[in-house]
Amino acid sequence: MTHPEYILTLSCPDQRGIVHRVSGFLAEHGCNILDSAQFGDQETQRFFMRVHFAAEDAGVGDAALRTEFAQLADTLRLEWNLHDAHAKPRVLLMVSKIGHCLNDLLFRYKSGLLPVEIPAIVSNHMDFYQLAASYNIPFHHLPLATGAPEAAKLAQEARIVDLMNTHQIDLVVLARYMQILSPDLCARLKGKAINIHHSFLPSFKGARPYAQAHKRGVKLIGATAHFVTGDLDEGPIIEQDVERVDHAMDAETLSAIGRDVECVVLARAVKWFVEHRILQNGDRTVIFK
Amino acid sequence: MTHPEYILTLSCPDQRGIVHRVSGFLAEHGCNILDSAQFGDQETQRFFMRVHFAAEDAGVGDAALRTEFAQLADTLRLEWNLHDAHAKPRVLLMVSKIGHCLNDLLFRYKSGLLPVEIPAIVSNHMDFYQLAASYNIPFHHLPLATGAPEAAKLAQEARIVDLMNTHQIDLVVLARYMQILSPDLCARLKGKAINIHHSFLPSFKGARPYAQAHKRGVKLIGATAHFVTGDLDEGPIIEQDVERVDHAMDAETLSAIGRDVECVVLARAVKWFVEHRILQNGDRTVIFK
Amino acid sequence: MTHPEYILTLSCPDQRGIVHRVSGFLAEHGCNILDSAQFGDQETQRFFMRVHFAAEDAGVGDAALRTEFAQLADTLRLEWNLHDAHAKPRVLLMVSKIGHCLNDLLFRYKSGLLPVEIPAIVSNHMDFYQLAASYNIPFHHLPLATGAPEAAKLAQEARIVDLMNTHQIDLVVLARYMQILSPDLCARLKGKAINIHHSFLPSFKGARPYAQAHKRGVKLIGATAHFVTGDLDEGPIIEQDVERVDHAMDAETLSAIGRDVECVVLARAVKWFVEHRILQNGDRTVIFK
Amino acid sequence: MTHPEYILTLSCPDQRGIVHRVSGFLAEHGCNILDSAQFGDQETQRFFMRVHFAAEDAGVGDAALRTEFAQLADTLRLEWNLHDAHAKPRVLLMVSKIGHCLNDLLFRYKSGLLPVEIPAIVSNHMDFYQLAASYNIPFHHLPLATGAPEAAKLAQEARIVDLMNTHQIDLVVLARYMQILSPDLCARLKGKAINIHHSFLPSFKGARPYAQAHKRGVKLIGATAHFVTGDLDEGPIIEQDVERVDHAMDAETLSAIGRDVECVVLARAVKWFVEHRILQNGDRTVIFK
Known part of the structure; x- marks a missing residue:
């Protein structure tokens, strides 16, 4: 059985601890990071991130994941999108x-x-x-x-x-x-x-x-x-x-x-x-x- | 005043939560990630990471940072190096x-x-x-x-x-x-x-x-x-x-x-x-x- | 009216005057060179040439052109091909x-x-x-x-x-x-x-x-x-x-x-x-x- | 003994027979073409040529070569330069x-x-x-x-x-x-x-x-x-x-x-x-x- 996979993209004002907060959220929700990249623009003080992860724990549903991430996103003032990695645009x-x-x-x-x-x-x-x-x-x-x-x-x-x-x-x-x-x-x-x-x-x-x-x-x-x-x-x-x-x-x-x-x-x-x-x-x- | 900056490189067997553990260590020690990149090799199941960070809190000394990171490194079976970013090879x-x-x-x-x-x-x-x-x-x-x-x-x-x-x-x-x-x-x-x-x-x-x-x-x-x-x-x-x-x-x-x-x-x-x-x-x- | 166009390719042992002989043949036969390139390999002492030309004088037929060029080619020991430029391979x-x-x-x-x-x-x-x-x-x-x-x-x-x-x-x-x-x-x-x-x-x-x-x-x-x-x-x-x-x-x-x-x-x-x-x-x- | 070598560059209004005339001049003066390239600009109807040649016959002096080429150049309305190939700019x-x-x-x-x-x-x-x-x-x-x-x-x-x-x-x-x-x-x-x-x-x-x-x-x-x-x-x-x-x-x-x-x-x-x-x-x- 393959797990659901997601691609999360986000940007926000740069601030200490973003990677830690996002990776913490994923760890808590039983998600395994497959690929991750980030970039902090020194000029604009804006931070960008893309994380490809698998939801490996059976208990984590799509809706819950979105609802709960939205709360973190509010705290960090994230602009974000969570894409089903297998969906075809x-x-x-x-x-x-x-x-x-x-x-x-x-x-x-x-x-x-x-x-x-x-x-x-x-x-x-x-x-x-x-x-x-x-x-x-x-x-x-x-x-x-x-x-x-x-x-x-x-x-x-x-x-x-x-x-x-x-x-x-x-x-x-x-x-x-x-x-x-x-x-x-x-x-x-x-x-x-x-x-x-x-x-x-x-x-x-x-x-x-x-x-x-x-x-x-x-x-x-x-x-x-x-x-x-x-x-x-x-x-x-x-x-x-x-x-x-x-x-x-x-x-x-x-x-x-x-x-x-x-x-x-x-x-x-x-x-x-x-x-x-x-x-x-x-x-x-x-x-x- | 500029802060001390370090470049941490590491590799280890791939496992869930590495990014979270490393970013957590840095957050706890008052360090701000300036640049970070990671790669998980699907073939060899080995994980690689490079983090450039600034030790922004005055209290964190070089020796303490190394000693305490060594403990985390043991747990995660990391091969690692911590380089002073300003030192000239x-x-x-x-x-x-x-x-x-x-x-x-x-x-x-x-x-x-x-x-x-x-x-x-x-x-x-x-x-x-x-x-x-x-x-x-x-x-x-x-x-x-x-x-x-x-x-x-x-x-x-x-x-x-x-x-x-x-x-x-x-x-x-x-x-x-x-x-x-x-x-x-x-x-x-x-x-x-x-x-x-x-x-x-x-x-x-x-x-x-x-x-x-x-x-x-x-x-x-x-x-x-x-x-x-x-x-x-x-x-x-x-x-x-x-x-x-x-x-x-x-x-x-x-x-x-x-x-x-x-x-x-x-x-x-x-x-x-x-x-x-x-x-x-x-x-x-x-x-x- | 457009003129017949040809592409001549040739190679031969390098020797003085090849370009002059070939361009002379074309001039005598009422042909205008549109594009020409040549290369002499110092190592192998072999000469290569490609000439794209138009047969502008009405009197020059395809067969005559080939027959008469064959005589020059013999003299200079040319390996050569004369292609109709408009023919599709x-x-x-x-x-x-x-x-x-x-x-x-x-x-x-x-x-x-x-x-x-x-x-x-x-x-x-x-x-x-x-x-x-x-x-x-x-x-x-x-x-x-x-x-x-x-x-x-x-x-x-x-x-x-x-x-x-x-x-x-x-x-x-x-x-x-x-x-x-x-x-x-x-x-x-x-x-x-x-x-x-x-x-x-x-x-x-x-x-x-x-x-x-x-x-x-x-x-x-x-x-x-x-x-x-x-x-x-x-x-x-x-x-x-x-x-x-x-x-x-x-x-x-x-x-x-x-x-x-x-x-x-x-x-x-x-x-x-x-x-x-x-x-x-x-x-x-x-x-x- | 090495022969004097020259690089001739020229441009002129495009016209039939330029290559033949120039290569003929060189052949008559005992010069061997080492490298030659030409280009006819269809848009501007201007022709460009560069010829690298060796003056292999002892009798051809630099001055004579220039004087005699100038006559051909006038006929063909060439803008031209004849450079000693061994001279260092x-x-x-x-x-x-x-x-x-x-x-x-x-x-x-x-x-x-x-x-x-x-x-x-x-x-x-x-x-x-x-x-x-x-x-x-x-x-x-x-x-x-x-x-x-x-x-x-x-x-x-x-x-x-x-x-x-x-x-x-x-x-x-x-x-x-x-x-x-x-x-x-x-x-x-x-x-x-x-x-x-x-x-x-x-x-x-x-x-x-x-x-x-x-x-x-x-x-x-x-x-x-x-x-x-x-x-x-x-x-x-x-x-x-x-x-x-x-x-x-x-x-x-x-x-x-x-x-x-x-x-x-x-x-x-x-x-x-x-x-x-x-x-x-x-x-x-x-x-x-």
């Missing part, structure tokens, strides 16, 4: 006309490397309908004409929100979804939407980053996975990586090379989210790998 | 005729990036006498003729051991010291000597690794910092890195490119040792970065 | 039960990033039949029982050879095909079959390289794309790359991380082959990127 | 208070890896006087008070220019020289001064890039070697590289890690300059590695 994938990240995430999902449910794929184009079908995942075509009026955009977004509600979505992944989201939708997605930007941010924000990179003559190109916020390409960075390029490559070649970096960077970010390894620290992220 | 540098790693470590030391004492440099050649002199560090020329008899080698090594004793050396760094140490000296240096090997181990052990790499036509070359053991180039790996090469480069060019990797890899390994971030896990290392 | 993909490389190559093919024809996929298992079907590519299930007798193996390989002949295959890609090919098949595939090995060769040849890597405690893991030869994992290396790992990762995690490296490394090797950028230099490769 | 190193790049370049010079003459080191501080002395290189202390008036700055720069003239300097290296040069000096240094900027440009231009990087929460930090121009940190990029960082590192730690990247990036850029591998293509560079 529910992910909504969004894409436009460039599909390498979508394809990559779907294959990871299918082959068991990415333990999520994917109840829906949304696109403003039809290009990846067949790909979605081959994975037996419902495909929602929510077109949006270039230069569509505000109202049309909001109506389209309302349907996205409907899908999120219907499917109890935990995470939205913008896998090269090339529409700027409205401020309202960004606000609603705070902390639960990841975008892949095809540059090494903060360089080359906005449109056509590979063309910008080519023009500037950089010797490495990159990709950045970040949380979506209302400030375009300014959200907290989760992961970045780069690849070497040279003078003989035009913008199109940079783009082709960059796709491989985008896939890997986005896949890492999604995996860390799913494993509850990402905590936000103001405009930055703490990643407990 | 004493390092003996050894080199032959290729000096980029030596030069690199000396500059880091001089500019304050590597908080160590370097009471002596040993070489079997005279090439770096002036470099040592420019840093005002005693240079010990302990030559060893090619094909020297066993007795000569042991006599030379006896002088190295004398230097280690005289200067209370904590770490020996073989910064491209091109002599194979005797089994006795290897045994004596167990866990306190780091070598830089100029290949990505386990590829290309032994002599002339860049020539071997060139012959095999690899597309990346590397360097490996590892603990010295009696098995040549088989000691626990501390750090590795690589650099891209191509078909147009001969063995000499590989060697020139490799030097940059060697410097960085060895410098990282030495820094981690000095900060007590390296624990041995059988033939492997745990690195708490 | 015909690729046979082979896979067993781990499909990330297959999936990756198929998506590149579908999205136009990899200009090839893929007339057939071969597998000794049924796992990727549906994936093949979603790309509308014929899937050939050629099973081979564990410990099957020699005769069964040779019969299975005979069917692979039949497929190669039927479909005029230019390149066989072993995209995690976990069967050792017979010496005869290896010989037949010389220079036209690429394998992806999931380690940084020459480290960790043979079976279960990630388990070997974990046991040795390396700090980076890698993947190697190489030409298939009769010596297992000893063929000329085309491309390699690595990714950082740490002590907390077990062999299974190394394997998951390694998959991303395998995809990229194999995709680069296949792309370079398809673009006629790989020349063999004894047991090594010259790659004109 | 004369380099002026400039530094302020952070000296890892200086130390690194000096050691490469001393150990023969960087074939240059270094007739002078300039600094606005005294920190590296002893380091310069240990290499027996004249050290020129040209202080400049914070907020010094324009006239003082220009006077200081006039002394730099004097040194450049006196020592016939081919290349000025700003090895962490923390003064902004005047527009006049920038103009004078066009194409012959390399700066190392401690960020991955175009991110984090200007002052304190590591603090900026830390604030933005990037996951990789970098360094950029570029030609000095009047636009601060906007000159043509020669080389860049990055290193991974994480949330636990403060700006000071980023800075320490970044130093290793800066050393390597600057050293590569200087080496390529010295080997005449860098050609300017508008605001970008062509690097023939």
Whole structure:
């Protein structure tokens, strides 16, 4: 028999004895720590912790664990979440006309490397309908004409929100979804939407980053996975990586090379989210790998 | 007033409640955890921990802390070390005729990036006498003729051991010291000597690794910092890195490119040792970065 | 109107004036060099060249070009190939039960990033039949029982050879095909079959390289794309790359991380082959990127 | 007897037959091509070439070679340089208070890896006087008070220019020289001064890039070697590289890690300059590695 496992994430003002109090709570409740990491930010005086533990004593129920931890959390002024380690987060994938990240995430999902449910794929184009079908995942075509009026955009977004509600979505992944989201939708997605930007941010924000990179003559190109916020390409960075390029490559070649970096960077970010390894620290992220 | 700071490293058979017991001990003794990391090896069922803490309560003396922790350590069957975080480890540098790693470590030391004492440099050649002199560090020329008899080698090594004793050396760094140490000296240096090997181990052990790499036509070359053991180039790996090469480069060019990797890899390994971030896990290392 | 384009690759004993002779031939035949690269190996005294050119003068036919170049080639003792730059090489993909490389190559093919024809996929298992079907590519299930007798193996390989002949295959890609090919098949595939090995060769040849890597405690893991030869994992290396790992990762995690490296490394090797950028230099490769 | 060797670099409007004309000239003059690379920029329709050759026939003198090549160059509208491959460029190193790049370049010079003459080191501080002395290189202390008036700055720069003239300097290296040069000096240094900027440009231009990087929460930090121009940190990029960082590192730690990247990036850029591998293509560079 395997025991229930949990992942606890928390942050709070730094103070003496947090690790001791939390580890004490777990010991008292018959829980065994499998993995634990913590970080105290000297600058902001804020403390972050992630604990993966097994509830080994039969007597400890989920509800009791939560209720009793909530009391400790109040005392320590914790912001916290307690996740069932075996529950699969529910992910909504969004894409436009460039599909390498979508394809990559779907294959990871299918082959068991990415333990999520994917109840829906949304696109403003039809290009990846067949790909979605081959994975037996419902495909929602929510077109949006270039230069569509505000109202049309909001109506389209309302349907996205409907899908999120219907499917109890935990995470939205913008896998090269090339529409700027409205401020309202960004606000609603705070902390639960990841975008892949095809540059090494903060360089080359906005449109056509590979063309910008080519023009500037950089010797490495990159990709950045970040949380979506209302400030375009300014959200907290989760992961970045780069690849070497040279003078003989035009913008199109940079783009082709960059796709491989985008896939890997986005896949890492999604995996860390799913494993509850990402905590936000103001405009930055703490990643407990 | 700054408080005394310590770095505690420990390993033991994995068991429930270790973090709680150690953090409890520190809380009871008025110590504040500044940084902590732990790792439980599922395979070997062994647990590893590093805690950096400040003894904030005036009443806790160094001796009392050690005596009382020793009691807890006995109960938990800990292998442990308690290091004064502000003490500078004493390092003996050894080199032959290729000096980029030596030069690199000396500059880091001089500019304050590597908080160590370097009471002596040993070489079997005279090439770096002036470099040592420019840093005002005693240079010990302990030559060893090619094909020297066993007795000569042991006599030379006896002088190295004398230097280690005289200067209370904590770490020996073989910064491209091109002599194979005797089994006795290897045994004596167990866990306190780091070598830089100029290949990505386990590829290309032994002599002339860049020539071997060139012959095999690899597309990346590397360097490996590892603990010295009696098995040549088989000691626990501390750090590795690589650099891209191509078909147009001969063995000499590989060697020139490799030097940059060697410097960085060895410098990282030495820094981690000095900060007590390296624990041995059988033939492997745990690195708490 | 676009002009016919060609890619000429050649190698020969190094001698003065080769570039001049070849560029002269092209100039005389109304061809414009679009891209050219050359390499003289000082060690082997062998010269390598790749020239991409456009036949801009209407009068130059394909047949005449080949016939007349053959005369020059004889004089200079060239080994050479002249490829139509717009022709798509015909690729046979082979896979067993781990499909990330297959999936990756198929998506590149579908999205136009990899200009090839893929007339057939071969597998000794049924796992990727549906994936093949979603790309509308014929899937050939050629099973081979564990410990099957020699005769069964040779019969299975005979069917692979039949497929190669039927479909005029230019390149066989072993995209995690976990069967050792017979010496005869290896010989037949010389220079036209690429394998992806999931380690940084020459480290960790043979079976279960990630388990070997974990046991040795390396700090980076890698993947190697190489030409298939009769010596297992000893063929000329085309491309390699690595990714950082740490002590907390077990062999299974190394394997998951390694998959991303395998995809990229194999995709680069296949792309370079398809673009006629790989020349063999004894047991090594010259790659004109 | 070894033959005189030359490195020819050229650029011109793209046109058919350049390679043939240049290789023909060399063949006629008894010169053997050792290494050659070329690049045609499709966007700008400009062609770039670098040829390393040996003048093997005794009859070809340096002066004749130059005079006769100049005639061909006129015909083809070439911008060109013909460098004696064995001549050591004369380099002026400039530094302020952070000296890892200086130390690194000096050691490469001393150990023969960087074939240059270094007739002078300039600094606005005294920190590296002893380091310069240990290499027996004249050290020129040209202080400049914070907020010094324009006239003082220009006077200081006039002394730099004097040194450049006196020592016939081919290349000025700003090895962490923390003064902004005047527009006049920038103009004078066009194409012959390399700066190392401690960020991955175009991110984090200007002052304190590591603090900026830390604030933005990037996951990789970098360094950029570029030609000095009047636009601060906007000159043509020669080389860049990055290193991974994480949330636990403060700006000071980023800075320490970044130093290793800066050393390597600057050293590569200087080496390529010295080997005449860098050609300017508008605001970008062509690097023939």
